[in-house]
Amino acid sequence: MNVIWGSIIAWYLFLAGLAAGAFATAALVSFKNRKLVKVQLVGRTIALLALAIGLFLLMFDAEAGFKNPLRFFYLLTNFGSVMTWGTLILGVFGCVCLVTLLLALLKKKVPRALDGLGIFMAICTAAYTGVLLGVIKTYPLWNTALLPVLFLVSALSAGMAGTFIISTFVAHKELEQLDMLKRLHFALPLVELALLAILLYMTASAAPAARLSVDRLISGDLAPSFWLGLVIIGLIIPLIAGGIGSLVKGGRRMEMREDAQVAPKSEAEAGSVAGVVAVVGSRAGAVAGSESDAEAVVEAKSVAGAVTESESRAEAVGSGALGATRVIDAAGDAGSLVGGFLLRYLIIVAAVPLTFIF
Amino acid sequence: MTRYGMLIDTTRCVGCFACRVACQMQNSLPPHDSYIRYEELESGTYPDVYAEQIPLQCQHCEDAPCVSVCPTGASYINKEGIVLVDKERCIGCKYCMTACPYNARIQDHATGEVEKCRFCVWHDDGSVPKPSCVDTCVTNARIFGDLDDPESEISRAIIAHNAKPIAPGLTKAKIYYVR
Ligand code: SF4
Numbered sequence: 228m229n230v231i232w233g234s235i236i237a238w239y240l241f242l243a244g245l246a247a248g249a250f251a252t253a254a255l256v257s258f259k260n261r262k263l264v265k266v267q268l269v270g271r272t273i274a275l276l277a278l279a280i281g282l283f284l285l286m287f288d289a290e291a292g293f294k295n296p297l298r299f300f301y302l303l304t305n306f307g308s309v310m311t312w313g314t315l316i317l318g319v320f321g322c323v324c325l326v327t328l329l330l331a332l333l334k335k336k337v338p339r340a341l342d343g344l345g346i347f348m349a350i351c352t353a354a355y356t357g358v359l360l361g362v363i364k365t366y367p368l369w370n371t372a373l374l375p376v377l378f379l380v381s382a383l384s385a386g387m388a389g390t391f392i393i394s395t396f397v398a399h400k401e402l403e404q405l406d407m408l409k410r411l412h413f414a415l416p417l418v419e420l421a422l423l424a425i426l427l428y429m430t431a432s433a434a435p436a437a438r439l440s441v442d443r444l445i446s447g448d449l450a451p452s453f454w455l456g457l458v459i460i461g462l463i464i465p466l467i468a469g470g471i472g473s474l475v476k477g478g479r480r481m482e483m484r485e486d487a488q489v490a491p492k493s494e495a496e497a498g499s500v501a502g503v504v505a506v507v508g509s510r511a512g513a514v515a516g517s518e519s520d521a522e523a524v525v526e527a528k529s530v531a532g533a534v535t536e537s538e539s540r541a542e543a544v545g546s547g548a549l550g551a552t553r554v555i556d557a558a559g560d561a562g563s564l565v566g567g568f569l570l571r572y573l574i575i576v577a578a579v580p581l582t583f584i585f
Numbered sequence: 586m587t588r589y590g591m592l593i594d595t596t597r598c599v600g601c602f603a604c605r606v607a608c609q610m611q612n613s614l615p616p617h618d619s620y621i622r623y624e625e626l627e628s629g630t631y632p633d634v635y636a637e638q639i640p641l642q643c644q645h646c647e648d649a650p651c652v653s654v655c656p657t658g659a660s661y662i663n664k665e666g667i668v669l670v671d672k673e674r675c676i677g678c679k680y681c682m683t684a685c686p687y688n689a690r691i692q693d694h695a696t697g698e699v700e701k702c703r704f705c706v707w708h709d710d711g712s713v714p715k716p717s718c719v720d721t722c723v724t725n726a727r728i729f730g731d732l733d734d735p736e737s738e739i740s741r742a743i744i745a746h747n748a749k750p751i752a753p754g755l756t757k758a759k760i761y762y763v764r
Binding site (some may be wrong): 231232290291292293294298299300301304305307308309310311314359362363364365366449484507518580581584585 | 589624626639641650653654655656673674675676677678679680682683684685686687688692697698699713716751752755764
């Protein structure tokens with residue numbers, strides 16, 4: 228089969244989506260709580276880096292332009308072309324990414340309006356990558372209005388995953404205040420699964436030839452990467468990880484509430500979903516008001532060996548071991564990233580042209 | 586107005602592929618690249634079967650999707666209705682290749698530029714020679730000419746054979762097929 232666009236373009240689509248999602252994550256965090264500077268910095272950095280790498284790949288793939296770079300100026304001539312819209316969108320979005328990252332690095336306030344504009348451009352960026360393929364009638368698998376929506380959701384999912392997985396290592400304390408966002412991002416795979424199912428169903432029932440694309444994915448040569456890579460690793464694992472995380476955190480929150488009410492010593496054995504997880508840590512958090520105090524308490528008690536989790540505001544993790552849920556969260560995030568790439572890769576390579584000769 | 590088109594009579598085509606070779610020679614294409622490709626269609630049930638050889642190339646669509654998606658304006662339609670590529674503007678993004686439902690475009694591996702059948706037009710000055718494929722065809726299965734001139738050979742042949750574009754609902758193609 229003659230594949231016109233290959234993995235380079237799939238990487239570009241993924242990186243553009245990742246950039247859009249990471250920027251949106253950073254901006255949302257900033258709207259929620261400006262003080263969480265590290266997570267914002269992580270998100271903004273990923274956005275600019277991913278966009279820069281993606282754009283390089285895009286230009287590299289456009290061989291004739293890569294060899295004659297001046298020709299890229301012609302990109303602004305046909306305003307009926309989705310690729311021209313993309314050029315404009317990427318231009319504005321890239322500038323916003325650059326400026327906001329610089330402001331963040333200089334420890335200046337990023338104006339809300341700029342972040343708002345950035346979110347808008349991020350949405351345009353993620354959606355346009357879907358429209359780019361969506362307007363192409365040659366491939367029934369691409370030619371749907373659903374693709375931009377799917378790419379948008381997947382972009383947010385990948386961007387949050389990317390931001391959170393790195394923040395786990397460099398800004399885990401800030402992450403703990405972002406429960407809502409984390410919960411949201413683990414729900415996105417569910418939406419993606421539904422959209423993907425509708426997309427494949429629509430394509431399969433559209434035309435006899437269109438079925439071929441779907442068959443390649445669900446039972447043909449691409450089935451292993453589709454089921455194992457995209458569905459299981461990319462969507463189900465993040466879902467499960469999110470589910471476990473929510474359960475554990477839910478249990479922990481109840482526990483902490485109890486801790487706050489009852490005298491600190493009385494319920495060390497309070498059972499929770501988390502079971503053995505560092506009750507000491509959470510109690511320390513509830514008792515001591517500030518984090519540093521809590522850490523001091525924890526350290527003093529040296530709760531080595533306790534299976535703790537990142538949610539524990541008291542940072543019992545200070546004892547060394549990575550919290551179990553933190554590992555699970557990271558696995559879910561990694562899955563989301565793999566899924567984000569595979570989604571685009573598979574949609575690109577599985578495309579079978581329509582048959583027009585009967 | 587001149588509006589160039591072509592007629593391909595698949596009932597005369599013997600599948601010798603001479604048109605492809607002539608096209609490759611004309612355009613200095615390597616053996617594995619060509620602007621003409623073939624699809625074979627089998628129909629009927631044994632023993633009453635029929636194999637049809639269908640030569641395909643750029644259909645010079647009036648509503649060319651390749652032209653509307655081309656971001657640099659490198660793909661365009663000239664005043665005689667011939668779809669052309671201005672290589673000096675082509676960045677090789679291959680968007681037009683994905684947009685062409687006939688899979689009629691190929692990429693020049695040396696330059697990265699995209700090219701395709703151009704009805705053997707070199708200059709945009711209206712001087713159109715007879716395309717090599719038409720010239721070469723041993724069975725005269727191909728006719729080239731002005732669709733807007735009702736007296737032209739092609740216009741009369743289209744009416745006589747009730748020739749139609751290969752996929753009438755797909756694009757407004759200017760290559761007519763007799764099948
Ligand atoms: S056949 Fe393909 S290359 Fe030719 S004008 Fe139509 S879309 Fe463009």
